[in-house]
Amino acid sequence: MPGGTNVKQRLWRWRSNPLRRRDDIVEAWIVLAVWMVFAVGGSVAGLVTAHAADEVFAAQRAERQRVPAVLLNDVPLSFPAIGGTSDRRTTTVRWTASDGSTRTGRTQVDTGLEAGSTVTVWQDGHGRLTSAPLSATEAAIESGLLGVGAAAGLAGLVFGAGAVVRWQLDRHRIDEWSREWDQVGPRWGHRTS
Template identity: 35%
Template sequence: MTMRTRVRGWRWRRSPLRRRCDVLEAWALLAVVVLLAVGAPLAGVAVGRRVYDDARARAATQRAERHLVTAMVVEDAPPAVPSPTGRQPSYPVRVRWSAPGGDSRTGLAQVPAGARRGEHTRIWLDSGGRRVGPPVNASAVWQHTLLAGLFTAGAAVAVVIGVHFAGRRASARRRLAEWERDWERTGPGGGATRPDVRGPFRAWAVERGADGPVAAPPGRGRARNQAWRPSGGPRTV
């Protein structure tokens, strides 16, 4: 039975089996960890703070420009219906109000179910007397801030992970090319009988390449162990 032991942290140790690409992968992994643990949260906080300041300023402007007035309902709303919670829905119906210049205007406004013609309701107007929605409240400001921060942090995580995996794939292709060159130098007959990496050996190498240097592939002698160097940690056989 063959026993294999993975040596952890081998990329940070001096070893004749360690190559330059192994060192670069170690530093790249460290950079990914730092970006995920520190960079992404900081990006989310920075964007959230900016969005919070903008939302607060916009809410203050709306509160200064908008005001409540009394409007009269000019058509009946749909009748109220029994509800287990006792709450009734609201419906858009036509109402009439007076503009700042004294002109009478009409428009749609949400009124409770069962409202009758001639009743009064409260609506928001801007400085020009036009029908608008209520100003943004503190709850909406915080909700917008949290969504922006979370989206930014999530996007940063997705970009970092995507770049990391793309780099690993490029490194794996480069490592396969290095194995071919090594086999040409160390294989029997100076490379005349090197294995076809386009066939089953390629799948064998890729499958084990993520875990580090291993013994020679099945059917090869121990004397050529150093010719086969997938990218993970050294193993003993």
């Protein structure tokens, strides 16, 4: 508007206004509820998820243990595939479990080793081969990322639900305006006298 000032009215839905409709008040409460659920629910979901993940990673660090294993096959030196970065191959190893039994299984080892070489593998509390547990730092980073992911997932659901409800309110407002225009519009006919 040239020469005029464009003033943005904050919280206009909350102010008394003869043009304010019931749908405007409902929409104001919905927006407030969405932001509150996002702020409180997102924080709670993120913290609970991060804490649960951290407990799982701590339990893995406590349960898993390194054990020496013997290679049963040669693992020849090989070149990674084009674009690949792995210089590890899956092969069969033998190790002694915590209960004293001898076990055999397949795991990833570095290439270039001969049968009979000793490698270090990780086993779980039941003596099965498993991957190495995350370090405390890696677990903290992973827990934080999972917490942020949970908060973001909740935010998507909450904002999506809020958008659907606001869309329905807009449709209702448009229908009301159409009905009112149908009543008032004919009175504004062309009268030239």
